[in-house]
Amino acid sequence: MTTPNSIENLACERAWVEINPTALAHNIRAFQSLLRPDTILMAVIKADAYGHGAVRVAQWAGQLGVHYFGVATIPEGIELREAGIIQPIMLLGAAQSRSQVEAIAQWQLEPTLCTPEQALLFSKVLSEPLLVHLKIDTGMARLGYPWQQGEEFVKQVWNLPRLKIGSVYSHLATADAPDPSFMKEQQRRFEQAIERSKAMGVTIPALHLSNSAGTLHSQVFHYDMVRVGLSLYGIYPGPQFKEEIPLEPVMQVRARITQVKNLAAGVGVSYNHRFITPSEMQVAVVGIGYADGVPRNLSNYMEVLLRGQRVKQLGTITMDQIMIDVSGMPEVQVGEVVTLLGCDGDNTILAEEWADLLGTIPYEIACGFQQRLPRVWIE
Structure with a gap:
């Protein structure tokens, strides 16, 4: 039996892997x-x-x-x-x-x-x-x-x-x-x-x-x-x-927004300022990083899903957090769920997409998600 403040529930407040x-x-x-x-x-x-x-x-x-x-x-x-x-x-x-x-x-x-x-x-x-x-x-x-x-x-x-x-x-x-x-x-x-x-x-x-x-x-x-x-x-x-057999992805990776901030033009984002805001931007911090299995080499290349829309990741992926561009989205709130891999609305991001960006195989992507991300079985 879990309580509202149990380790199991608290772990899912930040980021988790859904298994279907x-x-x-x-x-x-x-x-x-x-x-x-x-x-x-x-x-x-x-x-x-x-x-x-x-x-x-x-x-x-x-x-x-x-x-x-x-x-x-x-x-x-x-x-x-x-x-x-x-x-x-x-x-x-x-x-x-x-x-x-x-x-x-x-x-x-x-x-x-x-x-x-x-x-x-x-x-x-x-x-x-x-x-x-x-x-x-x-x-x-x-x-x-x-x-x-x-x-x-x-x-x-x-x-x-x-x-x-x-x-x-x-x-x-x-x-x-x-x-x-x-x-x-x-x-x-x-x-x-x-x-x-x-x-x-x-x-x-x-x-x-x-x-x-x-x-x-x-x-x-x-x-x-x-x-x-x-x-x-x-x-x-x-x-x-893909023509031989219809397969369905079993894993989805999600995380929550932990802070939303408005940045002026010319502001450096994350380590070494690998992204500089070209104009005023709204940026959200998401509670997942390379220690969880998000490859650091995807920095400035990957996209995530928020409210069914693709949004860009900004700057260097850090150990526990990433930043994303939510400019133009009305009233983005702390606690909203971001999908890194999986489906949200009509959009889907697959492990194959990350693998293509990295020049690797999707096996490496799936195996990379660490144990500190709880596995949640869903229907």
Whole structure:
């Protein structure tokens, strides 16, 4: 139970992130409808579900028929288990120490194995059988055993005590690019490693290759499971996929106006006066800044929504506050809500817009919103 002066309520007086479970449900069902009947959906909820709140997302997704979750780190998996999540949780990152192996076993997580040394460590430390997933590097040059000798690695793990192969998988490096040629080459390498493994007598229960982009590209990349991350939250991996599936943004970021002031011409705004008022202006201070996840490099470039209209941000974005131009808006009041990402009236600002301004990807934008912004679930 919260009181009017509780931490939860007070936190939302400044700035907050709204999460729309209806939009999340829509996106999950949209992806489920793309899959073959024998393909299952893994919801990747690493990095606090890309900034959306991993526990609540997992609880809601589980009710919608999602039977597998993916995380990057052991603490992320433990957080889900402590919250009562009972579905299989696959650890997509590497584990290299005895203590990590013991924690994985204790919390019933399913690790990714990438090297023979890692597999030997798990086999030595474990006292009970554990389901493991083997990663083959087919062209990402990140985690994974080289595909050219992939069958040797698979066979070695197959022969080790206490290790039960749950799946073999790889990761697509260029699935979000317009040219699919290297993605197809990765698929060829993956299938070659799998066929060689099977020829050595290894039984592989499941295969998976696709991230969000690969899943949207074609069913030929789906196999037994797909790993969908940010697109579950309504963000496309590339503009070319917008015709494939209708997605709805799940996250909206809002903050309140904390002061309104009238400035004369020639007044410098914020640090280093990177904006000088060209004439008399009305400026509002908004209670959100780069410590909350608003990229400082958007200074003087970004726009926000107020009363359904786009207004410009002025000067350097500071740690806890930004300034916006509200000139010409009648009687702007302290406490009015400003939308940084999301919808207000007929206008919308998406994470993709910020990403384009910064020359980055929307994944980075969504993951950047910090924990001091409370997540508020709305209908």
